[in-house]
Amino acid sequence: MKKTSRPEIPRKAIYRLSIYLRCLQRLKANGIRTVASEALAAAAGVKSTQLRKDLTYFGQFGTRGLGYDVEQLGALISDVLGTTRLQPVILVGVGNLGSALLSYRGFQQEGFEIIAAFDQFPEKKRSRKFATPMLGMDKVEEFVRKHAVKMAVLTVPPEAAQEVVNTLIEIGITGILNFSTITLQVPEDVMVNNVNLAIELENLSYFVQQ
């Protein structure tokens, strides 16, 4: 029962596309106009065959005997990923980590803007002021519909996470970057990417104990 629009492309290939894009941007900044799969793959930390295979999911973009046009391939990947235009994103849960992410400029640098933050207690005293407007959860539905927001960063406490996600899905959010420490239960047309810093450290811990 597959229902997704592009089921045959491995999810990991999509991740790698982002990595290739970063490498291409760096090459472009260094004035390099053409790159072979071998060199680009090395920069991205993958095998060259994998890079070429990943690209074939979307078409043929190289010139045999020569390689890829840095700018053109970058534009293509950007188009595939849907990052040519700015995607509006909201953040939900302005606690410890949420605040940290709001003061982090890295999102903007890479083409995303958190256009609003939501919290159960928007009036609560916080140690910082943010440029991003902060609103109560009662405003989230109106805001999301008005701005056609599809993506949310979730930084609420674990007890609240599932309930908040249910709300978000109901009002039209289909992509969730989940920093909360529980596994979210969502319908299959909603995409969740989990980022759990403690789990990443725990995982390192396993490999470090030789």
Next chain:
Amino acid sequence: MKKTSRPEIPRKAIYRLSIYLRCLQRLKANGIRTVASEALAAAAGVKSTQLRKDLTYFGQFGTRGLGYDVEQLGALISDVLGTTRLQPVILVGVGNLGSALLSYRGFQQEGFEIIAAFDQFPEKKRSRKFATPMLGMDKVEEFVRKHAVKMAVLTVPPEAAQEVVNTLIEIGITGILNFSTITLQVPEDVMVNNVNLAIELENLSYFVQQ
């Protein structure tokens, strides 16, 4: 217990172990003493056969007809992951994101402590004060050797990342949680886990565009 390196265990299985552990902790907090693979797997968002298969890499811990002892299985996983004792971690690069992570209490909650932060310019004015001691990069070697640190969180700018990593590896760091946006080149006995928030959003972006 057993400490031999077991290369035949899928890396993804190790990740899932951490997820199971979180679920077990929640069950324990709710006073639940026994759990079947079906229920635990549902909470973790995986199939029950996968959970059972994952556990067999380490031994047999269940009771047929009954399930798993919540506390005992939790202790076992914790032991496998090497998180029964607190692992010391350093953070390198106290810029925007580094500062954010230093003020994030989530690591401590999950059993990790950032015992020191290092920066090229430790004296630079920052908007916050941190409880974590901040030192210059010239002090990192002495500190790492003295405290037998094996793990580092890397939050330096991309231009500096590879050079800093080379230094860290030289002085004995073997596990790196990399937030910098470049792909690090490391020897194969060093483990790198990459966390790139922009890439996670970019990935969602692909799936969100209907």
Next chain:
DNA sequence: AAATGTGAAGTTGTTCACAGCT
């Protein structure tokens, strides 16, 4: 009866080997 543990089957993702352009 209920639930685990596991070899075998199935599925997905990666790499090889080389044909095919430029």
Next chain:
DNA sequence: AGCTGTGAACAACTTCACATTT
């Protein structure tokens, strides 16, 4: 000659089916 594009082989991971234990 050099490098891409790709079917086929391979490897890794997941799921099934069911024997086994309590």
